[in-house]
Amino acid sequence: MDNPYPLTYVEQLTLAEATVEISTACYAGMLMLQAIGLGGWLFDGITPLSILGASGDPEVPGLGFRYDTDERWPFPNATGLPGVCEGYCPPHYPTMRAAVDALVKRKFGPGGPFHPDTAGPYRDNRKIRGSAKVHSEEFKDCVTTMAQYVYDRFGKFPGTIPSIFVLTYLQAHHLELEFYDKYFSPGAYLESHASHMKRWH
Numbered sequence: 001m002d003n004p005y006p007l008t009y010v011e012q013l014t015l016a017e018a019t020v021e022i023s024t025a026c027y028a029g030m031l032m033l034q035a036i037g038l039g040g041w042l043f044d045g046i047t048p049l050s051i052l053g054a055s056g057d058p059e060v061p062g063l064g065f066r067y068d069t070d071e072r073w074p075f076p077n078a079t080g081l082p083g084v085c086e087g088y089c090p091p092h093y094p095t096m097r098a099a100v101d102a103l104v105k106r107k108f109g110p111g112g113p114f115h116p117d118t119a120g121p122y123r124d125n126r127k128i129r130g131s132a133k134v135h136s137e138e139f140k141d142c143v144t145t146m147a148q149y150v151y152d153r154f155g156k157f158p159g160t161i162p163s164i165f166v167l168t169y170l171q172a173h174h175l176e177l178e179f180y181d182k183y184f185s186p187g188a189y190l191e192s193h194a195s196h197m198k199r200w201h
Contacts, residue, residue: 007159015165033170034190038193040170043171052166070155070156077156079164090157095148097140175189177194
């Protein structure tokens with residue numbers, strides 16, 4: 001209470017940290033592609049609104065995510081692809097309390113990463129998975145109060161950054177080995193690329 005942070009700072013920091021995780025996942029994907037002999041391209045530069053389907057142009061449907069507009073926002077706000085990838089916010093949940101409860105259930109309920117019966121690599125999986133502290137009602141009330149305030153104030157959650165976003169992309173493809181053999185020196189591709197078609201197809 002004595003050291004408040006501006007909402008814009010907290011949300012920008014959250015966006016930056018989530019972006020690092022996405023980029024790391026794409027980098028790991030590149031390594032996986034090389035291991036199985038596929039080519040890949042890690043890139044950026046396509047507008048997220050076009051990819052998600054929030055460009056407003058019917059000629060550019062993108063992935064078909066639900067999005068909303070509001071005179072308070074400079075851009076449309078994508079919130080999810082119903083039944084596939086839904087943000088923990090309205091309209092996918094009636095209130096922010098419902099979204100908080102759903103997130104807690106996702107974390108600690110059956111199949112969640114902190115449920116004792118969720119499979120995992122640990123020798124004592126039940127003990128490790130079940131050792132996470134379940135959020136108290138007081139904590140959930142606090143998170144709900146802040147989240148509902150942001151939603152009521154800005155008409156969306158989060159308030160100053162997109163609810164759903166994409167920034168980094170990973171494309172996978174087969175290599176045209178003849179091209180590399182003609183224009184590159186030996187070693188331009190890995191043995192996994194050379195044997196990919198035989199091993200995987």
